[in-house]
Amino acid sequence: MTTAKKLLRVLAGEALDTPPVWLMRQAGRYLPEYRATREKAGSFLDLCYTPELAEEVTLQPIRRFGFDAAILFADILLVPHALGHDVRFVAGEGPRLDPIDERGGPGSLKPVDEIDEVLAPVYETVRRLSRSLPEEVTLIGFAGAPWTVATYMIAGQGTPDQRPAREMIYRDRAGFEALMERVTDATVHYLARQIEAGAEVVKLFDSWAGSLPAPLFDRYVTQPARTIADRLRAIHPQARLIGFPRGAGPRHRAYAEAAGMDAIAVDQQMPLAWARENSNGLPLQGNLDPLLMVVGGEALRSAVRDTVAALRGYPQILNLGHGITPEADPANVELVLETARGTADG
């Protein structure tokens, strides 16, 4: 089947003259219209679980900028929430969860077949988006990867070095692996439902992959990604996956070979010339420094040109190396799109 959607063409292996563009966290606090809808929703979780509002904030950056892809508005912490963790977003402090009892492991979590009681509104948001998005725009669903989700469940909050989760691996391997298994099962279920509802691509965010010691990376980053990809394709053979093992560094190569992804998203520390040769031929997504979205100007313009040029002739999706920050200037998003779309033959 041929498709006109640029992002799907790239995932199928095509190198386009001008790459499709979207930005991680493109719906967010740097946009005044997001802040207004967020205010109306009350809490962040209410925003995630109210389909009309989640649809609205997903569409806001598409209307304003004309990105090639929309990413479902939700959060990676909805899975722990649906598994029975109390999740709260404290203004100015980030997420707070009830930390799991290190000895009790995941015993207190709800069974996976009950998560839809909480997550059903997210599937409704996906269904709405699949009807309301312009036809050239690809709809991306997502989930956190098991390691990254587990770091929040174990610590009960974001941590600079994921120490509580790394400690649990050494102190209570069985409890840690039981937790990983439960999150993996929930993730397969959650992503399969998103695909049924109309997500054309799903992205697996392993934002803290880099903090695992080298001997544990394959077991807790690459293998869970592979399990999720295999099980998802057994349910939905058409599933398309983008993996984001942030901070992988040289472990990127083995991840690209073994994780079963259709494309790999890379952070801004990744040299693209190296990635081009070490990605098993898979399409690459990335990897502008999010700080440039605050700075703008010639620094941003030349970074866009260099990034596009580094992957010319190779299947590429232009994005940031991590999420856009609340301080970003929306005018700089326009600059990225203009510059990227003006780079053909350049």
Ligand code: CP3
């Ligand atoms: O990309 C998008 O536009 C889609 C929506 C999206 C959000 N979070 C919305 C959000 C996505 C894909 C995520 C993923 C996510 N959430 C990750 C993985 C990607 C990454 O950034 O590493 C992680 C680690 C989380 C967990 C999370 N959610 C944290 C640590 C925070 C607080 C930090 C912060 O930026 O405030 C959130 C809250 C959150 N998720 C916000 C948004 C727009 C801001 C909350 C608000 O509006 O008050």
